[in-house]
Amino acid sequence: SAVSKKSDNPFFADETLTPYEDVTNYNNFYEFGTNKSDPAKYASALTTDPWSITVEGEAAKTGTYQLEDVLKWMTLEERIYRLRCVEAWSMVIPWVGFPLADLIKRFEPTSDAKYVEFVTAVRRDEMRGVRSAFSVIDWPYVEGLRMDEAMHPLTLMSVGLYGKVLPNQNGAPIRLVVPWKYGFKSIKSIVAIRFRKTMPRTSWVGIAPDEYGFYANVNPNVDHPRWSQRYERRLPNSLLKPNRIKTQMFNGYEEQVASLYKGMNLRRYY
């Protein structure tokens, strides 16, 4: 089902939506297993209510906040974004959420807050992937943004998709969505937000720094060491219609975000 809105509006991608079934059954959420189908199978074990978020670091209003209280401050809106996974597949998803900038302002970060770090929940009894002896991830999963990236109007905190409450496998009850970066930046099931002076050590940078950079901006000209990023498979696809499309610079959000990286060598800061 294609939703068509103003085509030059970056907040509403004018492209065929990836069906709900696929968005909710094809996920990378290693806390629940490494297969794409694992999160849909096992994420229901996660308790998402009550949920609290701890705010720490360089901000005036640090502390622990109940999610229901946080949501009272915010007005929810819909955004239709492209999602480009570093593994070279992509989707178009109608998210429900609010700008991260609106939330950050509430915590009154100081001028020392140069970066924002996010942390995913770790629950050994609810997350079978965390219990796996073969995992290469040093839990909890950590991601981060530079302050200007976090404050960008495209950067979203999502609590739903397709007009429904966010399914657990998609990062319930609250997750980040940064549409111009590879999907792994968009951290799920957030329990902590830290305002930092220094760049956080994110999970994938810790595991394979030559493969996953801190910035992880979608860039068809910088290959992953093991595969080309020039093309992507838009989901769903079929063998007769492989849907192999060219990957766009900054996932098609170049006009909105290129200025954030002016003067930076994107090959070095990938």
Added chain:
Amino acid sequence: MVALREAQQRVGKPLLFVLCLLPFGLLAWAAVGDSLGPDPVKTLIHTTGEWSIRFLLITLAVSPMRDLSKAGWVLRYRRMLGLYAWFYTSLHLLIVATYLFGWDWAITKEELSERPYIIAGFLAWVLMVPLGLTSNNWAVRRLRQNWRRLHKLVYPAAGLAWLHIAWQTRSSYFDAVFYAVLLLILFLPRIKKLLKNR
């Protein structure tokens, strides 16, 4: 006893042939019915890759099995199993070339020159080509002693296949460890034999 052996000869090979074709049949059926999930390309690549290494391991298991059980007849199925390993590997390569590289020479050249795990996987397939082409009675007769020597190439092919898997480790060591253990188990009796014959 003789009747049993005759029955085995008559039924065994066709039965195995169909059995080995089953994964392909199921996959093709799912592909036609479009039930491979949202990213069928990925499913196809993964599944054909898995069956490639499985058949390679099964083929390598035949002679240790013979030694353990003294059932000499198992050897008669080894060539077919090896051919299936080659079949699934070729299928794997074909799908990668079609759906990932799009038969684009520039991309293929880049992938084959820059990515170690792809080079290892491709070399494994290349090593299997002469093995596949000589897995027939005519070639066995023609090559005589050299046939055995040639078919030792299955060992480096298996090693390369393992590298192909191990170099793709991303979030879990499971596959790399799992196949290393299986290969080690299959290689051990051969290494032992080699040392004894010295």
